[in-house]
Each structure stands twice: as structure tokens, then as C-alpha cells.
Amino acid sequence: MDGEPVIGEKAVVFGQGVVGLLTTALLAMHPLADLLAVDRYRPRREASLKAGARAVFDAADPDLAAALTDRLRDGEGREGADLAVEISGAPEALDQAISVTGFSGRIVIGSWYGIKPVRLDLGGRFHRSRIRMIASQVSTISPRFSGRWTKARRLGLAWSLLKKVDAARLVTQRFPFAHAREAYDFLDRQPERCLQVILQY
16 A cells, blocks of 8 residues: 555565565556566565566676666656565665666665664665655554555455465465474575465464
């Protein structure tokens, strides 16, 4: 809701974990001009294409900004994304989002960075391009929508949309609850091999 995608816009989703893939799948239902996804792990990028991204990019590519900028040119002199969604949890991804968001574009920040320091280049492009950053937080509804939307209404919509995108297909591993430590070790040591790990009770 916070991103307010508009028909014909160009969008980029940074981070293709479960939340990123679900965001990509939901945006793919919207008639966008282009939908791009960025993640450092190949299996997640492949899942992004299945979720509806039209092209995927490696977050670790030193030429990422140039590759995205090339893709986002529209032939009429405009460049950059209209909407960027940063949900990777990696502070550097927010700076990458700034570097590819176009004039008067929006960046929705769904990541929670915890105690990680975030260093941003807020000179140059950010300032000149009048980029708007929007903090998105799941436990509240934006005042812009709170007159018509309740948490219950939003949750009901979320459940119905999750059924449409078949979120269960994103489960890659299951561990018995008694093996929770093993599951967390696996997540920590081999994040490229997992997408959604489930603990079974």
C-alpha cells in the first residue's frame, strides 16, 4: 500500500527473500511498464522470474547501478525507477535504490536494519531528483489509508492474495522443531541454498 504503484510505472524490488518474492509477485499482478528484481543469490533471482519479474540483477555486481539505469531508460529522456522497494535488510541496498530511482520517484523502505549503520549518499542525485523515501512498517497503517483501512481489512486482503501467489511453493526446507538449532545454523551458513525454512511442531 505504501508504494502506491501506478499503471505503467517502472518498479525495482531490492531483496528477493520470501517477503521480496511475495512483493514481486503482487507487483506483477499490477500493469507496470517494467518490474525488476535484485538479489545476490542466483536461486532467488530465478524464483523472481517465476514470480513475475521481467529481469533480474545480481546485487553483488559492481556495475549494478549502470545495468539498472540502462534498463530503466524509457527512450523519452526519462530514466530511473518510478518506484523502488528496499526489503533486502542490507543497508547498502538503500543507497543502490537511491542511485537508480528517477526524478520524483519513491523508495519504500520495508527493511529493518536493527543496529546496522546505514551510510547514504544524500547529495547529488537524491537531492536533485526530489526522491521521496517512505518508511513502511507492518504493524501500522499509513494515516493516508487509515480512514478506510483497518488492520483486519488489510490482513484479509493479504491472506487472499497469498493464496493467489501460492506462497507455499517458496518453502525450501523443513526441520522438526527439535532441530531448530540445525535449521538456524543452515540459514546462517548457507543462505544461498534456502529461501523459506519451516520449523515443524
